[in-house]
Amino acid sequence: MTKHLALLRGINVSGHNMIKMDALKKMLENMGFQNVETYIQTGNVFVDSEEENAASVGFKIKQEISKVFGYDVPAVMVSKKDLELCLKNNPYLKEKECETKKLYVAFISKELSPLALNDLKISNFKPDEAAIDSSRIYIKYAVGAGKTKLDQKYIEKKINVTATIRNWNTVTTLLSMFENKL
Incomplete structure (x- = not known):
């Protein structure tokens, strides 16, 4: 398993792109990520994945947020x-x-x-x-x-x-x- 940190751009800022962290966590767990943990409401999320490529993980997260919540939210992956x-x-x-x-x-x-x-x-x-x-x-x-x-x-x-x-x-x-x- 590889630990990834995704910094989501532009959620829960000034009332835009509102996503509750519990809902985000559940979505990520449903995607198969493990040990999902968020930090504060602005989209800092740790996930464990079999996928080693951080960019691939970020792309999958971005796609699923669009599908589930309807927002275009890029994920900048940080090691x-x-x-x-x-x-x-x-x-x-x-x-x-x-x-x-x-x-x-x-x-x-x-x-x-x-x-x-x-x-x-x-x-x-x-x-x-x-x-x-x-x-x-x-x-x-x-x-x-x-x-x-x-x-x-x-x-x-x-x-x-x-x-x-x-x-x-x-x-x-x-x-x-x-x-x-x-």
Whole structure:
């Protein structure tokens, strides 16, 4: 069995694409996934599967959500290693007075080129900041995630990817959950 973490984009946010976690869990169990566990209401879900290919698992989850709930909800698959790299490579954690409540990570559906940061035109969002590392964008919001235009929709449009953003507390909790499950 392989442990997978699916980050579902855009469920239970501002009253859109509402899916109760119990219903999601039941759907996933009916698909044959084992040890299904969700974390908070925004679509962080662990599943065990005979399928080793994370992209295949994510595609199946996306298809079943569409069939059962009628929503187009992409699943960005994140490995334990991805989460560990977040802790290791987030440049904002190295700052002297790091406020983790302002830190977010955009998980991206594919590998990014170093030039993707230029395509995002981050300078247009000052004082917000961002840095790219492989398939992650580290974001430091000056005021807060709710008061910026540097959001998931903007990222997706500018660099033609699927993205889902999680706050730093969620990222570290998901890593802890991954470590306790293996």
